[in-house]
Amino acid sequence: MGLKESVQSHNVTNILGYLRRSRQDLEREKRTGEDTLSEQRELMVNVLNNIELPYELKLEIGSGESIDGRPVFQEVMKELQSGHFQAVAVKELSRLSRGNYTDAGRIIELITENRLVIITPYKVYDPRNPMDMKQIRFELFLAREEYEMIKERMVGARYVYASQGKWVSGKAPFGYSYNKHTQKLQIAPEEAQTVKLIYDLFLHGLNGRKVSYLAIASHLSNVGILTPRGKKNWSVAQIKKILTNDLYTGLIKFRTTEVTKNGKRIERPEDEHIYVENAHEAIIDKDTFDKVQTMISNKTPDPRNPLDFSPHELASVCTCSVCGGKLIRRGMKKLYKKQDGTESLYIKEFLKCQKGRCMSVKYRSVEKAILDYLKKLNELDDKQLTKYVTEMMKKKSENDNLTNVNRQLLEQIEHKLKDVVNRKEFVFEKYESRFYTDEIFTQRMTALNEEEKKLQKEKEKLNNTINVVDDFVPIEFRKKIKDMLEAYLTLEEKEDKNKLLRGLFEFVEVEITEKGKGRIPSKFNITPRLRLTWMRKPQVK
Incomplete structure (x- = not known):
């Protein structure tokens, strides 16, 4: 008896x-690039057309491990329970389930409850x-056991390779490429330079000022360095991911997390982790x-100030010598009664560390100490002033590694400029x-000229810091x-x-040399750091 006669003998109508x-x-598709789902569809259409009964096909695009991971199959189960269909057609029985034994039982x-006939290209069940x-x-049962065996072999192989320091986690991370011969990661020079730059910027800042994730992302975008996905604009998440990896x-690291049945990723016990230094x-x-x-x-x-916030004179100027945090103004108003009965308003103002x-x-x-510092600078002769600036710059370079960071940035920009010139040619x-x-030429040259100008x-900005x-x-x-x-003393607005x-x-570091007691104020020293632009001669245009 053929498939047609066998199916019709079971009173199947849909x-x-x-x-x-x-x-x-899936493995075959990776090797050959063929579309196996289309091939499977063609086979089943031929089979069902020969049976000459109404049919409907449902395609599962993904390949979930269980029923919960196969949304199309969940719809199939609901429709089969409705009684509209008397048979289910599959390429082979194992396509119905490779999940756990609970899935097979369902x-x-x-x-059995709906007395569903199962149709395959070779037999009717x-x-x-x-x-x-x-x-x-x-x-x-066999489909599940086969799946478990394949899974164990694959996990076992990955476990061994990971223990040997080989890369088994998919696409190589930004900064590296995958070496097919050694099966290990190797440095991708240009991307690695960007990774180093991100760490330098976070550690040492830009132009002497500490920078946030957003500032680093904006800077990389501005100088034309592409993201790990080849996009123009960096995000805070990408910067943070690189800094914490x-x-x-x-x-x-391998086998540090696992995914639960409901799709939640959780930490594995530490004795299951694999670390290879x-x-x-x-x-x-x-x-x-x-660090x-x-x-x-x-x-x-960063503090979130209201839109109507008007900063005081020293806002974002002074830093703490102990923790490096910003010093913020704290003020209070008090009314004092005089002997004659009148009241006098007294304002107390302090600079306090933001962190602790x-x-x-x-x-x-x-404020007075900063102004006195500027007055003393103005009184130095040429030789003393030049010596002071030279020593400040030497110390600045040692402390924040600014020169190295800027040279890396310049190398990146020089590389981009050469690339623009080649593209113009x-x-x-x-x-x-x-x-x-003519139209295409004009469009492309305009875009390249804009990129070169940027x-x-x-x-030029970086050269001004060297x-x-x-x-x-x-x-x-x-x-x-x-x-x-002169301007400071004549201005009325604090902002x-x-x-x-x-x-x-760039900042003024404040160091307490002797703590105050009662009405005796604290004694302190200040260490100002001048901006580079103030020490450079005016540019002739």
Whole structure:
């Protein structure tokens, strides 16, 4: 008896076909690029057309491990329970389930309770036939066992390879490429430079000022460095992921997490973790990585000021010598009664550490100390002033590694500029050979010129931060200081005074030398750091 006669003998009027890829299909697609699902559909359409009964096909695009991971099959089960279909058609019995034994039990129960005929290209199975039912149970059981064996072999192989320091976690992370011969990660030079740059910027800041994740992301986007996905704009999440990934120290971790049945990722017990140090060449040394993690754990969120906030004179100017945090103004108003009965308003102002209780110092005393510092600078002769600036720059370079960071940035920009020049030459060649029309040529050259202009602007900004001492002119510097002091003393708005100070100083570090007691104020020293632009001679345009 043929398939047609066999199906019709079971009083079937409607058939529901279910198609999904097996693990072998997926592996074959990776090797050959063939579409196995379309191939399977063509086979089942031919089979069902020959049966000459109404049918409907459902295609599972994904390949879930269980019924819960196969949404299309869940719909199939509901429709089979409705009674509209008397048969289910599949390429082979194992396509119905490769999940756990609970899933197999649900499918057997569905088949038997609804007396569903199972149609394959080679045989029709009747659940009322004991031999057919035995075959169905055996095939479903065998499918699960085969799946478990394949899974164990794959996990076992990955476990061994990971223990040997080989890369088994998919696409190589940003900064590395996958070596097919060694099966290990190897450094991708240009991407690795970007990773180093991100760590340098986070540790040492940009132009002497500490920067946030967002500032680093914006800077990389501005200089034209592409993201791990090849996009133009970096995100905070991408920066943070790179800064917290200990893979860049040469470490490989495997089996640290697992996924539960409901799709939640949880931590595995530590005795199941695999750690392999020096598995590949490190981009970031361990000490640098640990410093970054410490900074991240101690990082405080930036203050969210209201829109109508008007900063005081020293806002974002002074820092704590103990923890490096910003000093913020704390003020209070008090009314004092005089002997004659009248009241007098007294305002107390202090600078306090934002992070903790490192220090508290009188606000106006610090402001006066900063202005006195500028006056003393103005009184130095040319030789003394040049020596002071030289020593400051040397110390600055040692402390924040600014020169190295900027040189890396310049190298990145020079590389991008060379690439733009090559692309412009290519466009010219295509235009001269009449491959490009006038319109296309104009569009592409305009875009390239804009990109080149943007990179040149960034290059110029970075160049202005290098070799400042060579361009230092004492007379010009004194004039700037004098003008600034005069402006500060004549301005009425605190916000305007704050802009002057922030334009002059990168920061002013405050150090308590003797704590105050009662009405005796704290004694302190200040260590100002001037901005580079203030020490450079005016640019002639």
